[in-house]
Amino acid sequence: MSRTPAFLAALASSAVPGLDPVSVRAARTEPGHRHEVAFVTDSQDRTWVVRAPLTAAAGAQMDTTVALLALIGRRLPFSVPAPRGFVAVPEGRAVVYPHLMGRPIDLGSVPAGPGLAAELGRAVAALHNIDRAVFDEAGLPAYEAEESRTRKLANLDRGAATGHVPPALLARWERVLEDVSIWRFAPTPIHGDLTGDQVLVVFEGEEDASTGVVRGITGWDDAKVADPAEDFAALISECSPEAFESVLEAYAQVRTERPDRHLLRRARLSAELRLLGGLLSAVGSGDRDLITARADDLHELDERTTDAAAESEESDAADAAEESDAADDGSGAGGSGVGDSQDPSEDTEGDHTQPLNASRSGGATRVISTEELEQLRATRLPAENAPSVQPPAPAQPPAPSADRGSTDVSTP
Template identity: 65%
Template sequence: MDRSPLYLAALASAAVPGLDPASVEAVPSEPGQLFDVAFVQDTQHRRWVVRAPRTQAAGAQMDVTVALLALLARRLPFSVPTPKGFAALKDGGRAAVYPYLPGQNIDFASLPPGPGLAAELGRTIAALHNADLQLFDEAGLPAYDADQYRTRRLAELDRAAATGHVPTTLLARWERLLEDVSLWRFAPTPTHGDLTGDQVLAVFDDEEDAATGRIKALTGWEDAKVADPADDFAALVAEAPIAALETVLEAYSHARVERPDKHLERRARLASEMQELSALMAAVGDDDDRRVDLCSASLRRLDERLDLHDDQADDYRRPTPLRPSRGPVLVPPSLEADDDEDDVEVMFGRTAPGAADGERGEGEGTGTGSEDDAIDESRDATTGPEAATTEHVDGPLLEEPEPVEGPDPGPEFEPGFSPPR
């Protein structure tokens, strides 16, 4: 239900003694939203945030989160929302009232690389992931090891597949990645669970210089748990420029107590893709056909986008950039100075009659090598004076030459060679 802004302001006044509302501004509701939220300013110019759960399940989730934030508030280098009071709701549960945390939300798509905001974000995520696991256990939050979390993801995929709204190629892609056990070797880590730019509050010493940005607070902790650290990078890998993402990951790696696993980014991309499933299952659970259709269309667009990306990555038709060879360089053997001419003649000599270049064996003349010269010389050999006295016999006109010692006697000893007379 959508509670009126005045009702939410009254809840704030009842929750915090001395809070006298002067103005109130409600946050527009969205499909699937779990809380009604409003900003209240009191007569002392203090600002407050009111959050009232829409369902009993959301109320129970908020109570667990409140217990966690009370433990984290004293142990993290950034602020978290800690309630100053509660007000009972008519339909059960209670609303929480928090002091307003100053700062600006971050647009991950515009996150600049290099020192400053991107590096600060990496260190902020690392500080959360370095937190003591016992704090989450003490607050009663769920905890999963690597295999349990992978199995949980597979079960989520099976439930989504049963709806018939997920393209088969997406199902096959995600199932293949989830069944690759080598990708799912990570140390269970305290996670935010829904870390988007809307949950990050930053302040700047200079509004025109992103390098002066500092992370002031993280909000929206309802999905916090001990699980895969890659989940907190899902929105970043989907939205942030590559250079900015590299800065975040580098700063994160340097600030972590334990070295991040090598498949963190790959699982983060998978988590980003599978976020569409959560929206689909929520719409199916609410029996909201319009939202189901929207989620189905979103999944089809994702399928087309990933298919196009895979085609471009594997397109053999694209020219491959030439790169210098890194293999051994083959060097021809050196030749002795007095054998140069013989070796070249052996390497390039013709071995069949009617050769185009008309080479002769050693000591057999100095023809020009042209085809016309070879024809003229052949004609002279058969029409000259010697030709009139030569009788026709079968076989070669000359006797077979004596064998010449050596590894390669030369072209004149090849079958079919006929030197001019």
């Protein structure tokens, strides 16, 4: 069904007493969207959002989401959509609520440090700290750790059946999913689709992106009790490594429970599996062009990770050769393993969803005599190859968006 902007404005007027529409702007509806959305300005210069479901299933989901919003609005340090009226449509009910302050953000432009990056971390932590009984009361689904893992394995099987997923990707994903030690976590309330389009930010200084403050989060249709790592998928794949470190540091400080040690590994996997989800949605729509586009995304991911794996193997081989040469020179400390500083808890071997560290500190450890130590102290040699650290240039705040293409930016 395709409703005109004027029709959506009429729905808003019917849902909210006193709402007299003056202008309306409809968001673009793309394949896979579950709602039609329009922004209505009334005679009092107030802006409203009207959302009408496209299917009966979307209408039922909207009712559950509305129940959740009523429960969490007062429990979060930021705003969520607050419905003011409803009107019946064939697929269920259209909902109308005041437009939230702020604008969506480009996660790639978020600067590291205690500003916006830390704000994002605290916002996610506040959501994850909510008692899961609140989500249960709203009737949202809950998935324990093992169920989360098996659901992802089922999606892998569905993806393999399409014939569009590179075998190497499927094999790598399956290895991670079959390692049950990675899938031990405490399920928490999550947003389920946390992207920059859903996070609304205001900036105290228009020339300084670090002054951003999270004022609202929209798009709650996929909320549930599940793996907290899922809410980091977009953050870990789009933020710079430095900015994401700031996000995670602030998150850990606010969380009532310590994040588990495999959260980042599952977050990277979740980011990649979103591409698989896009393919499955495209296959369900029957849109051949969309299927081809999503399949191309997966092949591009496969090429990137294959190249990363090759670089990692070359680096490992070079390190092994250096250690062998050092041992031949008699500096290997008898193979005692003193120089092996790898933390076994990282468990990154064979996991190419992990970031690759280009500056590895390989080599064996040699015992320095007392005489050599005194000589080194006397000479006070400067450090070799010490990199100069330049402060990052402040990122520019993202420009306000009008229609954001295929993204449903105002979902409750």
